[in-house]
Amino acid sequence: MESLLPFFDPIRGFSTAGLFVKLLLAVFLGGMIGLERGHKHRAAGSRTYMIVCLGAALSVIISQFDSWLVTEVWHEISETLGRKVDVTRYAEKVIGGIGFLGAGTIIVTGRQEVKGLTTAAGLWTSACMGIAIGSGFYECAILGFLLILFTTVILEKVSAWVVSKARNMDLYVEFEKMENLGEIITTIKNMNIQIFDVDVQREKQSNGVTVGAVISSRLPKKETHSHVMSKISKFDFVTVVDEI
DSSP, X not given: OOOSSGGGGGGSSSSHHHHHHHHHHHHHHXXXXXXXXXXXXXXXOHHHHHHHXXXXXXXXXXXXXXXXXXXXXXXXXXXXXXXXXXXXXXXXXXXXXXXXXXXXXXXXXXXXXXXXXXXXXXXXXXXXXXXXXXXXXXXXXXXXXXXXXIIIIIHHHHHHHHHHHOSEEEEXXXXXXXXXXXXXXXXXXXXXXEEEEEEEEEEEETTEEEEEEEEEEEOOTTOOHHHHHHHHHTSXXXXXXXXX
């Protein structure tokens, strides 16, 4: 196959220069993806992504080294024993084994929200990117890196903009007493907002028991999500206001 970036050709193989570039690129690209996650205070930050991507690259490099030993250094012995090396077996283990890290970043919050899926997917994709780097397929790794950043940064902003313009709104509110819910609902209705459902939950915190409610509603055309949240947050008894 013809190389898309020919200047990488001298360092694709199993050489000192190639080894240096592979490991450095794995640390750099993995860390760049992790910076975006760490900036948002996610479970896995830049160091985790660096290590995952570096480890995946190392696994492929080790597999290539094993193959070189069997076919070059131990050629006669391997021919006698009929031993062969599958250079993909380490990468296969990486893809399957990275699942335990991803599972550790996924949690279900008290509001029954699932968080951490993007971080888990990012770790898995970062490992795949490391495998591409380790095998010397730099074009694939760089393109994957750009697309990961596009997905996690640009598309997230687009998604947030679309949600902010939507008329349906799910609002999570935490307040001190059950009696406060009536005042919150009255305020929302006075803004000509139609309420579909109210799901009330009691949560035990370190400083006492608070009441949480998920309010599903539909906003009029001229009303904005931010205005509704600011209106509710002005109550002294409200401790948390968040859109879910």
